[in-house]
Amino acid sequence: MAFLYHRHLLLLLLHLLLLLLTPAHVAASGGVTFQAILEEARGSNGLAMVLGLRRALHEIPELMFREFRTSAMVQETLASLGIPFQPNFAGTTGVVATIGTGAEPIVALRADMDALPIMEETDVPFKSRHPGKMHACGHDAHTAMLLAAARILQERARAGTLAGTVRLIFQPAEEGGAGGKRMVDGGALRGVSAAFALHVSPKIPAGYVGSRPGMLLAGSGRFNATVWGKGGHAAMPQFTADPILAAAHVVSSLQAIVSRETDPFASRVVSVTQFHGGSADNVIPDTVTLRGTYRATTKEGLADLERRIADIIDAQARVFGCRGSVDYGMMDTVQAAAADDTDTGAAASDGGASGGAASGDAGVSESSAAAEAAEAGGFCSSTGGGTAEGTCSASSTGSTGSSSSSSSSSSSGHIESSAAEVPPLSEPPAEPLADPLGYDWPPTRIPAYPPTVNDVSMHALGRDVVQKLLGSSAYLEVDPWMAGEDFSFYQEAVPGAMFFLGVGASGENKSGDNNTSSSSSSSSSPPLHSPVFTINEDALPIGVALHVGFVEGFFLEKRAQA
Incomplete structure (x- = not known):
């Protein structure tokens, strides 16, 4: 009996010793070591992958x-990792991949892939090779971080430690094209219980992450107005109905919506960004066109703005003997023209400029196999020796864009620039992608983006992950911002949260103000959509770890609720 007593006492002491030696964040996280996630993302393999991918995409x-x-x-990288995916999702360039068994709970991670019609003016060695196009909003980083996170999550799934299913969504057309709505309408969130997304922010320094519960970003839409008049000689305006004069009054009157009709505590913005009319100095034109955006913090506010914008355009035009009309959601003509100018031949011919192979027959055959699988409704996978019905395979050669890239740290702790391998690139299809949902191609009418509203519980979960990974002071509560984001379409379908990943230089604005630097240390990082926009690449592994952390945190919460 004494022996058994001492044995139990010894086991109890050993158990207490184990608890004392176990870090608090492990004991409180069901065995998930959040610091280990960050260390893995920052390891040599993880760093090389995310850095190489981001630079190749840039x-x-x-x-x-x-x-x-x-x-x-994206497809080649997923195939090299053995992750099944569906290409050409919803008749677009979107890709949806699945990690895990497919059983619930299912959590979604989203990254956007498109760039902007901006001529890059940076001097980085991996600057844009497509004139007039630039990743000036960090979507190259978003895609690279999610792919690097996919590697870690796939390893956990193979080890049997992933307690659910992860849906990876690589979406097109966030920059005004409502690609998120296309993905949601196409079923990307089918069975999903929650969704998370990251967006880089140069106003927040690397090592910090910002967000807020509730309304994070405003809803936004676009308008395209026309004022018709009666043209004539500039010396005889009495015989004309001047559309320029009428349109000028439209521009000033639209601002009365904000200054005289809007509750000061309910933010709204109307901006006229284009004004076109006439082609000669001495001729009053027949028509003037106006384009711009409108923003509000609620869907009701957006609807009210649409009504009042139409009223003002019609009424002000009639005051001057003209008539006016407005269309909403028309695609940006600059984007549309630039998107049609793909310059496929030139881009394909220099595909190996940074050390990668130029595209060839293999890339075309892979693209064809992917299209066949998409038509069959199947997923693509690199597993197995051949191509099974409803699946396709892709070569993994050079697919990560990082296998031969190298990186090192400077004395300041920042990653030095180095050339990254660009993988073989498939040719775009000669014809528009098949669209089972009946969308037009190219799209011409884009819906307004709803406000981006963080679910309170998903925001709290994400904030907890940030603090476990980086420390309690690394989370910043930011102010709402009047920019728009089509992650809002995901949040209308499932509970979701978006977080701003700091990519500014160290020691810059940490005030939580996402619009201006209000701290004593003013930010010098170029803003989003700037031709000289850059990111602090030290933040890339943090973004990778956050994606993995969101997944593990969500699964832990689900287990606790069971």
């Missing part, structure tokens, strides 16, 4: 719904 920016090479790189 060189080949593509505009909305034309992300052919970007999508090919």
Whole structure:
């Protein structure tokens, strides 16, 4: 009896010692070591992968719904990791992949892939090789971080430690094309219980992450107005109905919606960004066109703005003997023209400029196999020795874009620039992608983006992950921002949360103000959509770890609720 007593006492002491030696974040996390996640993301393999992918993607920016090479790189990387995926999702360049058994719970991670019609003016060695197109909003980083996170999550799934299913969504056309709505309408969130997304922010320094519960970003839409008059000689305006004068009054009157009709505590913005009319100095034109955006913090506010914008355009035009009308959601003509100008031959011919192979027959056959699988409704997988019905395979050669790239750290702790291998790139299809949902191609009418509203519980979960990974002070509560984001379409379908990943230089604004630097240390990082926009690459592994952490945190919460 004494022996058994001492044995139990010894076991109890050993158990207490084990608890004392176990870090608090492990004991409280069901065995999930969040610090280990960060260490793995920062390890040499993880760092080389995310850095190589981001730089390779940065060189080949593509505009909305034309992300052919970007999508090919995503597919090749997923195939090399043995992750099944569905290409050409919802008749677009989008890719949806699945990690795990497919059983619930299912959590979604989203990254956008498109670039902007901006001429890059940076001097980085991996700058854009597509003139007039640039990753000036960090979508190259978003895609690279999610692919690098996929590697870690796939390893956990193979080890049997992933307690659910992860849906990876690589979407096209966030920059005004409502690609997120296309993905949601196509079923990307079928069976999903929650969704998370990251967006880089140069106003937040690397090592910090910002967000807020509730309304994070405003809803936004676009308008295209026309004022018709009666043209004539500039010396005889009395015989004309001047559309320029009428349109000028439209511009000033639209601002009365904000200054005189909107509750000061309910933010709204109306901006006229284009004004076109006439082609000669001495001729009053027949028509003037106006384009712009409108923003509000609620869907009701967006609807009210649409009503009042139409009222003002019609009324002000009639005051001056003209008539006016407005269309909403028309695709940006600059984006549309640039998207059609794919310059496929030139881009394909220099595909190996950074050390990768140029595209060839293998890339075309892979693209064809992917299209066949998409038509069959199947997923693509690199597993197995051949191509099974409803699946396709892709070569993994060079697919990560990082196998031969190297990186090192400077004395300041920042990653030095180095050339990254660009994988083989598949040619875009000669004809538009098949669209089972009946969308037009190219899209011409884009719906307004709803406000981006973080679910309170998903935001709290994500904030907890940030603090476990980086420390309690690394989370910043940011102010709402009047920019728009089509992750809002995901949040209308399932509970979701978006977080801003700091990519500014160290020691810069940490005030939580995502619009301006209000701290004593003013931010010098170029803003989003700037031709000299850059990111602090030290933040890339943090973004990778956050994706993995969101998944593990969500599964832990589900287990606790069971």
